[in-house]
Amino acid sequence: MASNQVLAGFHAVQARLRHAPDSIVDLYVDTSRQDQRMRHCIQQIEAAGVRWHAVDATRLDGLARGMRHQGIVALAHPRALAITVDEVLDTLEDQAEPALFLVLDGVTDPHNLGACLRTADAAGVHAVIAPRDRAVGLNATVQRVACGAADTVPYIMVTNLARTLRAMRQRDVWLVGADDAAERSIHQVDSRRAMAWVMGAEGEGMRRLTRETCDELAAIPMRGSVESLNVSVASAVCLYETARQRLLPD
Structure with missing residues (x-):
């Protein structure tokens, strides 16, 4: 069990059933929950050929380790997505869509990371990148908050973030740092x-070396009294500005 991921709740379990049902080792269901959502999920489980066990809520509470499980918990092998930035870029070489990455310089709150992954999936991000030594990993809380996005968006943790960013620049990836003090707006970024x-x-912003490695800095226009946005909200604003621009006619 220690080597398996714990997937708690409908979103996390159903996303794994859609994308990699063979990775599920065991699945536990509270059959005292008889609503339509649970019945539909059990149908999906059985259609995927995954074995499941009927257990009580107390057993699920222990398996979920304090997470809100909604009556369903799965134990699964970690799913293999892209593990390097080069691997992601190589797969995009023959596609018309330009690469889009989200780099998180030291996000340690699992709720923020989960929200960032969920937005990244929705906005068409090809990978999320973070430093290995000062960021949260894909723990069970991240999996739950991400609502299945941790199974679709590669989360690549790198030993040296500045070196990785320089390597991305060498492969013609333009690096834009979100900075409240920047003179240019995110709407002026191509x-x-x-x-x-x-x-x-959260709270600290980008490290100096990370900021200096960016090609340009841009600010989110703020018209109210608050000085900054939560990192997951700020990521959503920036990513959807990119999505908006890419829908414009040439």
Whole structure:
């Protein structure tokens, strides 16, 4: 069990059933829950050929380790997605769509990371990148908050973030750092090229070396009294500005 991922709740379990049912080792269901959502999920489980066990809520509470499980918990092998930036870029070489990355410079809150992954999936991000030594990994809380996006968007943790960013620049990925003090707006950034949005950590922002490695800095226009946005909200604003621009006619 220690080597398996714990997937708790409908979103996380159903996403794994859709994308990699063979990775599920065991699945546990509270059959005292008889609503339509649970019946539909059991149908999906059985259609995928995954074995499941009827257990009580107390057993599920222990398996979920404090997470909200909604009556369903799966134990699964970690799913293999792309593990390097080069691997992602190589797969995009023959596609018309330019690369889009989200770089998180030290996000340590699993709820923020889960929300970032969920937005990244929705906005068409090809991979999320973070430093290995000062960021949260794909733990069970991240899996739950991401609502299945951790199974679709590669989360690549790198030993040296600045070195990785320089390597991305060598492969023509434009690096844009979100910075409240920047003179240019995110709406002035050309998001139609291969690019990465670089976001700072909660409260601290980007590290100096990360900021200096960016090709340009851009600010989210703020018209109210608050000075900054939560990193997951800021990521969503930046990513959807890119999505908007890429829908515009040439």
